[in-house]
Amino acid sequence: MPMQDMHLVHHECGDCPIRHRAVCARCEADELQRLEQIKYYRTYQAGQTLIWSGDRMDFVASVVSGIATLTQTMEDGRRQMVGLLLPSDFVGRPGRSTAAYDVTATTDLVMCCFRKKPFEELMVSTPHIGQRLLEMTLDELDAAREWMLLLGRKTAREKIASLLAIIARRDASLRVKAAKGALVFDLPLTREEMADYLGLTLETVSRQMSALKRDGVILLDGKRHVTIPDLDRLLEEAGDDSDGGVLD
Amino acid sequence: MPMQDMHLVHHECGDCPIRHRAVCARCEADELQRLEQIKYYRTYQAGQTLIWSGDRMDFVASVVSGIATLTQTMEDGRRQMVGLLLPSDFVGRPGRSTAAYDVTATTDLVMCCFRKKPFEELMVSTPHIGQRLLEMTLDELDAAREWMLLLGRKTAREKIASLLAIIARRDASLRVKAAKGALVFDLPLTREEMADYLGLTLETVSRQMSALKRDGVILLDGKRHVTIPDLDRLLEEAGDDSDGGVLD
DNA sequence: CGTCAGGTTGAGTTATATCAAATTAAGTGG
DNA sequence: CCACTTAATTTGATATAACTCAACCTGACG
Incomplete structure (x- = not known):
């Protein structure tokens, strides 16, 4: 209600x-x-x-x-x-x-x-x-x-990887202690919301999530629970500059 | 030099x-x-x-x-x-x-x-x-x-129309007296710069400019000099809300 | 156990990108 | 003022990433 x-x-x-x-x-x-x-x-x-x-x-x-x-x-x-x-x-x-x-x-x-x-x-x-x-x-x-930049120039796969990296990073920054090794978090967005974020359709989001899973870039437990075994690999997939984009 | x-x-x-x-x-x-x-x-x-x-x-x-x-x-x-x-x-x-x-x-x-x-x-x-x-x-x-919104969800034609509307509007606001009737201005951007603005290739920009010209939405004199005979028509092509987006 | 929202997967279509060639415009130096 | 160069632009042919439409899962919940 x-x-x-x-x-x-x-x-x-x-x-x-x-x-x-x-x-x-x-x-x-x-x-x-x-x-x-x-x-x-x-x-x-x-x-x-x-x-x-x-x-x-x-x-x-x-x-x-x-x-x-x-x-x-x-x-x-x-x-x-x-x-x-x-x-x-x-x-x-x-x-x-x-x-x-x-x-x-x-x-x-x-x-x-x-x-x-x-x-x-x-x-x-x-x-x-x-x-x-x-x-x-x-x-x-x-x-x-x-x-x-993401909306205008990145591929669907890069968009998904970028979004996952953003959420992972932010999630890590909210924790008290930075976890070393694998990052784990729950997606706060549905596939449709992810699509609205990324300028994609929900079907494309779903397909690319499956592809990233198939390729071992992410692990999925259920639809929302995500594990990032290798953040550098994910960032590479995101097409971002290798450095963490540290400013000032 | x-x-x-x-x-x-x-x-x-x-x-x-x-x-x-x-x-x-x-x-x-x-x-x-x-x-x-x-x-x-x-x-x-x-x-x-x-x-x-x-x-x-x-x-x-x-x-x-x-x-x-x-x-x-x-x-x-x-x-x-x-x-x-x-x-x-x-x-x-x-x-x-x-x-x-x-x-x-x-x-x-x-x-x-x-x-x-x-x-x-x-x-x-x-x-x-x-x-x-x-x-x-x-x-x-x-x-x-x-x-x-433009980058994520608009078509190539809408993107071009939106950009022209933005430039036309801004150009009008820099003039002392608002010109009634047709708007005329010079594009300050090359096709490639327009493409970089819109998340398109320069070829697509060129084709859509030609299409808008063919359809009478804009008039071109040379490559840069643009006339908008009907701003409402252009805004319709841009997919924007009909009202001028007036905020406060 | 049925229902329903959320999610996945498949087949076919299409808008835009890519690759390539032709055209126009604007110099530039003779 | 005229070839010649060069950058910008247009146009054509083809390829492809992402969309659309459709069917089928999956899991949570009553």
Whole structure:
């Protein structure tokens, strides 16, 4: 029975799992206190669309836990994912009143929301928020440009390998301790969502997943549980520059 | 004889053609004065690559006049354009020491450069710069996401029509007075550059240009001079939502 | 055990890429 | 001003990666 769950969790910001990565990362104690006053939590169920493109948006938010997607849809139904939101990622645009994309929860999701008006006022009075938001936006822009290379120039196999590498890398960065050896994770996306991410059809995604499995690049246990025996091999298949793309 | 031209133009910021759109747009007189002290102009010739991916970057800059591109290249030579920089657009990333993309002048180009270190210091002391940069970066992110839809889901014909619409729109916005009726402009890109923008081959670009011409969607005078007799028709061909995509 | 969403696999089609040749445009130096 | 060169572009013929349509699995859940 999917319906909007308004369950009001309430953390102290000090204990917050995304305290040091989210838009509030640079805030001092007093700044955090002001943010506390305008924040509230919302939870959504997997599959739920929280925001439709064109909707009025009266809040901005950080993903606390779970995964959400940004997608664009053409009139005839063609869909392209344009953002994959993980814990600590920011949703919404200060200074804009309507949503530009559909936002959908792909897993159960907890968001830390800020009423937009007061948030915008805080941005003026609290430079640390704007500074952090700029940094995050620049990171997203870099990610978007990497994604553009993928969409425009990579083969289906390279696209799949790239996506798996992105998820593996991110998954590793969320763990406390970097696991050595084989990487193991659960795909947070269906084949169709992967296709929407990659600009492919779900059939092509399925075929290429099978091919990568057949060739030993990945191991599959069920449809979602993935093991990467050799990350370098995967990165080679992804067509990325051999180095990890380390910047600065 | 293409070589770096260090010709030192020197404008007053007050007269600058991009004064009200660039990263300095929100600056007050005193803030502008501090910017003046760390700025210098550089000019480049059409075709010249100003920055190679991985290069050390000791400055950031605004495009004053001309057009530049950001591109990514894979080891085997596949190229994808990931940014098209017009007058007032910003180049470089505060807080990062090396360039992430190749930057190439597609026309003769004038840049207003700021030494990076002092610019970063100014960003801390002068919130108006950071605020404006955030706004510009959010705009670029939106443009990148629109571009992702194009790369992932549009047909070759739609891609070409979309690019022509983008250039036409932008060209119109740079003119003082909006021309009614037919839009006319010169393509600032070669067929190959268009292909790199759109994730196509140059042959496909050429064929689709011919097709749009044959179908009366565009008129061509020479290879570069384009007339759009009916913008709505072009937008229809581009597969975009009928409304102009007006956001806030 | 039946149902249903998610996923896989197969056969045939098609849009775009690739390879190749011809055409146009813009110099450039005699 | 005229050959000659060269880069950009167009056009043609063919190949192929990915799409489409369709059937068939698989596993979770009532």
